[in-house]
Amino acid sequence: MIEHAPSYYAATANRKDARPPLQGTQTADVCIVGAGFTGMSAAIELLERGLSVIVLEAACVGWGASGRNGGQIVNGYSRDLDVISKRYGQAPGRAIGAMAMEGGDIIRDRVKKYNISCGLVDGGLFVAMNAKQMRGLAHDKRIWAQYGQTAFDLLDKPGLAPHVTTQRYAGGLLDHKGGHLHPLNLVQGEAAAVEQLGGRIFEDSRVTAVNPGDAPIVKTAAGEVRAKHVLVCCNAYIGELLPEIGHKIMPVSTQVLATEPLGNLATRLLPSNVCVEDANYVLDYYRRTADHRIIYGGGIVYGGQDPDSIRAKILPNMLKTFPELRDARIDYAWSGNFALTLTRFPQIGRLSPNVYYSHGCSGHGVTTTHLLGRLVAEAIAGAPTRFDILANLPYYPFPGGKTLRVPLTVLGSWYYRTRDKLGV
Secondary structure (H helix, E strand, C coil): CCCCCCCHHHHCCCCCCCCCCCCEEEEEEEEEECCCHHHHHHHHHHHHCCCCEEEECCCCCCCCHHHCCCCEECCCCCCCHHHHHHHHCHHHHHHHHHCCCHHHHHHHHHHHHCCCCCCCEEEEEEEECCHHHHHHHHHHHHHHHHCCCCCEEEEECHHHCCCCCCCCCCEEEEEEEEEECCHHHHHHHHHHHHHHCCCEEECCCCEEEEECCCCCEEEECCEEEEEEEEEECCHHHCCCCCHHHHCCEEEEEEEEEEECCCCHHHHHHCCCCCEEEECCCCCCEEEECCCCCEEEEEEEEECCCCCCCHHHHHHHHHHHHCHHHCCCCEEEEEEEEEEEECCCCCEEEEEECCEEEEECCCCCHHHHHHHHHHHHHHHHCCCCHHHHHHHCCCCCCCCCHHHHHHHHHHHHHHHHHHHHHHCC
8 A cells, every 4th residue: 555645744644544445347427536636526526416436546545736735725726817818818717717716615615514624724825025026916916806806905014914923025915715724634534525425435546547438447457447437637646547638737846844843933923824825936835733833835846756855945945934943843844746737727628528637736736626626527417618618728738748848847947936036
């Protein structure tokens, strides 16, 4: 059995026992490949509609990005709503904007409905490093207001004091509908809801082939599932299972640290207990935990490899933000991959009339995966209108193919990082 990454989340997970692997031939209305947020979200939606569901997971529930991320409810997408409208047109832009808060709403509804213990806390703060980024946050607030979203407060530098104790920032934008939680406990709680509704989850069941057709067959080393519909949602961990879609994303690793319990110091650093992320192109993000640690993440590696030292990658920025942590012990350091697309917008679609895929949330996965799971479930259940809005968008491969996608992306990243440092 593949174990979770050595994270704070794995050490404090509510459930640590394993589910059995798939054996023999099973049948279901829908077979879902991948037991992360997308798969669990779609499974719950489908089961609530009366369809039977089997979920296959190569490792264990939440093993990938869903169980390793920063745990932040960040509304919207990895591209601003006005950029999306300019790129895809006003009609798709309005429809996509209307869904922008739905992922966070789904999470809150599920936590309440299924009594999921995941430490959910409201409030998220975007912080600006300079005057240019402050203008960008003011612009974001205006754009959100155009879509009827008014749960945002623009804060100047003194206005940050009730929320974060540091001198690094020029101001910020407070999203009252943002928030944070224990992501592994969320996805495990959703898996428990799937099973409560009659769904079946098989772990240690890596899919080796998806055979399309009128009755698709999903194969593993020890069994197969015959289904009416299939959803593939492996995100950055799809490997070579379906190259026709896998080559349109790039795995990107991000690194995270968790300090020792800090007691009152954690409260002094983050008094209102909001989560925080900065407005840099390669951003830092952090929050405090229920046991008064600081979880701090940031650095990325294109291609999905781990850096030589996770601590060396993250610790310098953490200490720039909070010099008070210079003597704090680091109890956990881990890394995980998310799926990046060329457009930084998620990709969903059909590989055949009854084989669906969803991936590529590009760093906004906690909320967007929950939305995408719902959209796929709607399509499978016979109401594809919202699914088709996203499925009909153009999706492009990375320039240079699999060989050159990393160096070309690194070059582009260097340009934007330089702009961030110069404040231009």
